[in-house]
Amino acid sequence: MMNNYKLWFKISVIACAFLIALIAGAFVILAVGGNVFETYWIIISMPFRNFRSLCEVFTRMIPLTIIALGICVSSRCGINNIGAEGQMYMGVVASCAVALHCEALPKFVAVPLCIIAGALAGAAYGFIPGFLKAKLEVSELLSTVMLNYAATQFFLFCIRVPLLDPNEKTGTPMSSRLPESAVLSKFFRGASLHQGIILALILVAVIYVLLFKTTWGYKMRAAGASERAANYGGIDVPFYLIIAMCISGACSGMAGAVELMGVQGRAMSGITSGYGFSGIVVALFAALHPIAVIPASFCFGILLYSQVNLQILTSVPPNLVETVQGIIILIIVSVQMVINNPYALEKFRKRFFTKKTGLTEV
Amino acid sequence: MENTEIRELKVRHITKRFPGVLASDDISLTVGRHEILALVGENGAGKTTLMNIIMGLYKQDSGKMFINGEEVNFKSPNDAFDAGIGMVHQQYMLVPNMTVLENIALGMKSCWKGTWVDLDSVRSKINEISEKYGLVTDPDAYIWQLSVGEQQRVELVKTLCLGAKFLILDEPTSALTPQETDELIILLKKMSSELSIIFISHKLNEVKALSHKVAILRHGRVVFEGNTADYSSKDIAEMMTGHKVNITENNEEQVNGTPALTVKNLCVKSDRGFYALDHFNLEVNAGEIVGLAGVSGNGQRELAEFLNGLRKCESGTYTFFGTSLANKTPGEIIASGMGYIPEERNVEGIVPSMTIKENLILKDSESSRFSSHKILKNKIIENYAEEMMSRFDIRSPHINFTAGSLSGGNIQKVILAREISRKPRFLVCVYPIRGLDMGAAEFIHRQLLELRTNGVGILLISEELEEIMNLSDRIAVIFKGKIQKVLKKNEANTKQLGILMAGVKDDE
Numbered sequence: 001m002m003n004n005y006k007l008w009f010k011i012s013v014i015a016c017a018f019l020i021a022l023i024a025g026a027f028v029i030l031a032v033g034g035n036v037f038e039t040y041w042i043i044i045s046m047p048f049r050n051f052r053s054l055c056e057v058f059t060r061m062i063p064l065t066i067i068a069l070g071i072c073v074s075s076r077c078g079i080n081n082i083g084a085e086g087q088m089y090m091g092v093v094a095s096c097a098v099a100l101h102c103e104a105l106p107k108f109v110a111v112p113l114c115i116i117a118g119a120l121a122g123a124a125y126g127f128i129p130g131f132l133k134a135k136l137e138v139s140e141l142l143s144t145v146m147l148n149y150a151a152t153q154f155f156l157f158c159i160r161v162p163l164l165d166p167n168e169k170t171g172t173p174m175s176s177r178l179p180e181s182a183v184l185s186k187f188f189r190g191a192s193l194h195q196g197i198i199l200a201l202i203l204v205a206v207i208y209v210l211l212f213k214t215t216w217g218y219k220m221r222a223a224g225a226s227e228r229a230a231n232y233g234g235i236d237v238p239f240y241l242i243i244a245m246c247i248s249g250a251c252s253g254m255a256g257a258v259e260l261m262g263v264q265g266r267a268m269s270g271i272t273s274g275y276g277f278s279g280i281v282v283a284l285f286a287a288l289h290p291i292a293v294i295p296a297s298f299c300f301g302i303l304l305y306s307q308v309n310l311q312i313l314t315s316v317p318p319n320l321v322e323t324v325q326g327i328i329i330l331i332i333v334s335v336q337m338v339i340n341n342p343y344a345l346e347k348f349r350k351r352f353f354t355k356k357t358g359l360t361e362v
Numbered sequence: 363m364e365n366t367e368i369r370e371l372k373v374r375h376i377t378k379r380f381p382g383v384l385a386s387d388d389i390s391l392t393v394g395r396h397e398i399l400a401l402v403g404e405n406g407a408g409k410t411t412l413m414n415i416i417m418g419l420y421k422q423d424s425g426k427m428f429i430n431g432e433e434v435n436f437k438s439p440n441d442a443f444d445a446g447i448g449m450v451h452q453q454y455m456l457v458p459n460m461t462v463l464e465n466i467a468l469g470m471k472s473c474w475k476g477t478w479v480d481l482d483s484v485r486s487k488i489n490e491i492s493e494k495y496g497l498v499t500d501p502d503a504y505i506w507q508l509s510v511g512e513q514q515r516v517e518l519v520k521t522l523c524l525g526a527k528f529l530i531l532d533e534p535t536s537a538l539t540p541q542e543t544d545e546l547i548i549l550l551k552k553m554s555s556e557l558s559i560i561f562i563s564h565k566l567n568e569v570k571a572l573s574h575k576v577a578i579l580r581h582g583r584v585v586f587e588g589n590t591a592d593y594s595s596k597d598i599a600e601m602m603t604g605h606k607v608n609i610t611e612n613n614e615e616q617v618n619g620t621p622a623l624t625v626k627n628l629c630v631k632s633d634r635g636f637y638a639l640d641h642f643n644l645e646v647n648a649g650e651i652v653g654l655a656g657v658s659g660n661g662q663r664e665l666a667e668f669l670n671g672l673r674k675c676e677s678g679t680y681t682f683f684g685t686s687l688a689n690k691t692p693g694e695i696i697a698s699g700m701g702y703i704p705e706e707r708n709v710e711g712i713v714p715s716m717t718i719k720e721n722l723i724l725k726d727s728e729s730s731r732f733s734s735h736k737i738l739k740n741k742i743i744e745n746y747a748e749e750m751m752s753r754f755d756i757r758s759p760h761i762n763f764t765a766g767s768l769s770g771g772n773i774q775k776v777i778l779a780r781e782i783s784r785k786p787r788f789l790v791c792v793y794p795i796r797g798l799d800m801g802a803a804e805f806i807h808r809q810l811l812e813l814r815t816n817g818v819g820i821l822l823i824s825e826e827l828e829e830i831m832n833l834s835d836r837i838a839v840i841f842k843g844k845i846q847k848v849l850k851k852n853e854a855n856t857k858q859l860g861i862l863m864a865g866v867k868d869d870e
Contacts, residue, residue: 225714
């Protein structure tokens with residue numbers, strides 16, 4: 001009960017942030033000559049129009065959730081992984097390379113194999129900044145961003161040369177279609193939702209248990225919360241930093257594999273759709289709590305899906321959604337200040353919780 | 363009101379409530395012209411809250427304040443400054459990489475002429491104040507070059523330059539060495555011929571030495587007010603804690619334990635690259651308390667960090683119950699039975715944003731008691747935390763409270779609970795009661811003596827001679843990274859230790 005008001009405080013602050021973002025977004029819509037209410041109505045109502053649309057949102061939730069879970073781990077351990085995008089690309093390359101050799105294998109072997117390949121590639125790519133930070137104190141902000149560039153170029157090289165579809169005559173760089181055995185099946189005919197969502201939900205539980213129920217998670221959180229105290233307590237902080245980055249990278253890599261195997265069916269440019277960055281926002285939006293990642297990625301799933309609808313139904317450019325996303329990032333980062341302000345918390349408690357907890361108001 | 367003298371500051375029936383706590387309960391006080399009022403009380407008694415109300419940082423729920431009989435209503439600290447009241451906080455508010463002159467100019471709006479700062483006028487003001495009160499400061503020194511005592515002097519000059527005629531000092535001696543404390547007391551006495559002072563402290567010898575009047579706060583209430591001269595330190599201590607105070611003392615015979623910790627020819631570098639410990643030798647036996655006396659900054663921090671694996675040594679040996687632990691990792695040293703109460707309890711001894719429960723298992727999350735196959739046993743950890751809360755009298759609503767929001771004394775109890783319940787073979791304690799009130803200090807001292815009785819060796823690093831004299835079996839004095847001398851408890855006296863701490867070697 002004691003922590004209840006803290007939770008409500010966080011929720012209401014985040015809700016306010018969302019509201020402010022909507023208002024700020026309204027100005028942008030007005031500026032490009034759109035109709036504010038129509039635009040927002042499309043964003044909010046379209047996903048719930050029919051089951052197929054809702055599935056579209058769920059499909060977008062899958063990579064968002066998986067990446068955000070990884071970000072939860074790294075951020076809780078005190079390392080800012082901005083490199084999810086690059087790790088996701090590496091995951092796509094690895095799982096694609098494995099998948100193209102899996103034709104002969106049965107599905108229940110091929111699918112896990114490809115996902116594991118993606119996870120390992122992502123983990124290896126996450127290991128680099130983790131190691132550099134732990135051993136040489138290289139800023140992870142710098143290394144992860146730089147490695148994103150490298151990964152993007154490496155990916156483009158791969159789909160142009162080693163993975164290039166030999167039957168592709170138009171010159172579009174893309175890999176061959178994945179063999180049927182390496183494709184994640186759809187649940188319903190005509191709806192995009194694929195089996196990846198099972199993996200996403202399992203990972204939510206796994207990451208939750210890892211962070212809050214295991215000694216590893218405990219030590220990672222201690223290292224992230226106070227490196228000095230963790231050191232004092234005999235925790236091998238560099239080791240856990242590296243592990244956290246590997247887990248974070250593995251999640252991003254898996255997200256890449258799942259997106260490849262469940263949605264696109266082949267590796268082509270733009271396959272990550274910026275999920276690596278949106279995932280970071282989702283994790284922040286969820287206050288780095290694995291369970292809260294589910295509703296947070298649902299919100300962002302709606303936003304991302306609206307890009308499609310806005311293009312079809314209005315004159316508003318779909319990039320607007322990215323603008324709104326940018327505004328949300330800014331607001332979230334500012335909101336952290338409010339969330340961590342004990343005075344604001346105290347005021348909130350006084351205003352809304354004093355009577356219920358039985359303390360008398362002055 | 364600019365230049366009138368403050369003949370009298372009166373607060374009447376001040377009440378301030380925080381959620382669930384009555385921080386000030388109908389407080390009435392009067393401070394007269396050129397008077398020093400000592401405000402004493404345990405941590406959390408409401409001393410600082412009251413001062414913050416006087417300074418206009420908080421608004422009282424009810425009650426009034428009068429200066430020279432006129433009611434005043436401060437909305438912000440600026441209003442209090444304008445009325446001539448200045449406060450020196452416990453944490454100094456100085457910019458380290460600016461000079462003394464620049465720091466003082468920061469607060470003096472009168473020297474700001476548009477975008478140009480009239481530093482010469484500030485300089486002459488500083489010189490004037492320095493001369494008037496005998497506060498020697500070098501206006502061109504950088505703050506980071508100054509010792510804590512000198513920084514405090516800068517704070518005083520700054521407050522006086524702003525025109526304060528009424529000073530509030532919040533625990534001014536808590537970070538000072540014994541010598542600096544003595545100097546400050548002489549200085550404040552001299553200043554009281556010009557100013558009125560409210561002086562917050564819980565060191566009663568200072569209260570006795572300095573103040574004319576004393577007011578005791580307990581649970582937000584003034585429980586006593588009177589002339590200092592009429593009461594002994596012991597009387598005041600009893601009224602402050604509300605019960606009889608027993609000075610915890612180690613009166614037992616020294617046992618001849620086996621050597622527990624031996625360091626020989628130890629050389630350790632400080633963060634700034636010089637040798638903080640220079641061919642340092644020390645031996646502590648099981649079942650004895652060795653007090654390491656010394657002015658802080660003579661290598662104590664580096665020694666404690668080295669002993670616990672948080673700092674590497676350049677050369678020397680470190681033997682712990684027969685095995686060498688030099689340059690081992692903190693984890694290995696903890697595993698061999700070392701306990702450590704660090705100097706900076708708020709940032710090193712606990713993870714501030716984690717709960718009490720989580721902090722209690724900081725060193726033992728992997729032990730089979732609290733986890734199996736890497737899975738934490740939550741129920742057992744909770745029971746253990748409840749047990750520790752009651753055994754060590756940790757005052758907190760519940761075990762899931764974030765440790766960083768506890769008071770200093772309770773944080774220290776959390777650390778002590780963790781270190782002691784791990785059943786260490788040896789304990790390094792650094793300034794264990796710094797900033798704690800008498801109740802908490804007494805509790806911690808009793809726990810240390812109990813450990814000693816159980817055969818644990820303790821290295822007690824402290825600046826407080828009284829603490830060292832009361833607890834130690836042997837006393838070693840450290841100066842510039844070397845041991846000056848090791849004395850038996852009954853050979854030592856305060857005066858001699860003070861001389862050794864100042865670096866004078868006595869040859870007897």
